[in-house]
Amino acid sequence: MPRIAYVNGRYVPIAQAQVHIEDRGYQFADGVYEVVPLYRGRLIDEEPHLDRFDYSLGELEIARPMSRAALKLVLRELVRRNGLSDALLYFQATRGVAPRDHKFPARVKTAFVATIRRSRPPSAAAIEQGVSVITLPDIRWERCDIKSIGLLPNLLAKQKATMAGAFEAWLVEADGTISEGSSTNAWIVTADGKLVTRDAGAAILNGITRQRVIKLLENQGIAFEQRAFSREEALAAREAFLSSSSSFVLPITKIDGHAVGEGKPGPVTRRLRDVYVAAALETPVLI
Known part of the structure; x- marks a missing residue:
């Protein structure tokens, strides 16, 4: 066809x-x-x-x-x-x-x-073993909340990640904080167990999957914070994952070559992916 x-x-x-x-x-x-x-x-x-x-x-x-x-x-x-x-x-x-x-x-x-x-969903290996990201300077314009077709900085970041053998690039602002990925939102579980994602604003695209995950967290009674976090905080995190419309919730087990936590998907990430998929399947099938 x-x-x-x-x-x-x-x-x-x-x-x-x-x-x-x-x-x-x-x-x-x-x-x-x-x-x-x-x-x-x-x-x-x-x-x-x-x-x-x-x-x-x-x-x-x-x-x-x-x-x-x-x-x-x-x-x-x-x-x-x-x-x-x-x-x-x-x-x-x-x-x-x-x-x-x-x-x-x-x-x-x-x-x-x-x-x-x-669609090309993440492989079973990516879900079970996690993926890697690299960090790069965020060189985009100051209105990332608009889903503009002007994506050249994002493309350059994604290409550098691909050439480095990574799944995604996390973008780092001048103050050392991570905004988001080239086509995904960024999440971590900090060393002291706090679930964190960047607060919505002009610095990031407020992902629809990100918004759905936040609602699921609230429904599950899981505490989380919306704030900026640094590359150093991410490197020291227990868990990390990304969210997007094409990948849903996908574990990150390596950042700039450093293992995240124990180097495997953690319990928070696994639970959120399962909850997300279950919620997605509650949507009515198109007739």
Whole structure:
């Protein structure tokens, strides 16, 4: 079955999906995006993802491409036409097509595209043994709370992690504190047993999986802190893990070549992954 994309009102084979050369997303990265996981036929945390999509659009003063109800219909039709049950739904909106000029065009129609691809979940080995991360300077702009398509610093960090044989890069700010990963949120269980993740704000993207994990922690009665933590605190941690829409909760057992805790996934991380997956499976299956 050929992959089908949605491009500005039309469902087309992925090989025929095209945007205009003067689309401001292509020329200026003037747009935002979202990724919603489809897990065993379930759209996970769809509403929070759409809430963040609206927030990002609003912060960049880009008009919504369609109503929320219409967008949900597009996503469901895309799932139906591609026949997938475990996938990642990607959609983005740009300011639209206009002659190249830095200032916002006076009259322009928001451009919208959506694609879906089969998901590549973490391997059983990654879940059971954990993954490694490296730390790198955080060179991104100061509005990381906006899910912008301008991701070049993130790509550079991910590539350096890949070249180092690591799964992810944790980004370190000038004051020595870790903001987040190149495409994930960062968590640790400190040496004295405190579960910590960076507080939401302009320095990080407030991950939807991060938000879901926080709700699960509250429901489970597990204490946690939202604050900055340093690289040194991470190196001394008992446990570490990352959260994201594609990896859910994934243990980290090595940071910059140093073993985290006992060098294997700890009890807090294992419990949270199990609880997260169980909660995800409570989401209704798409009809």
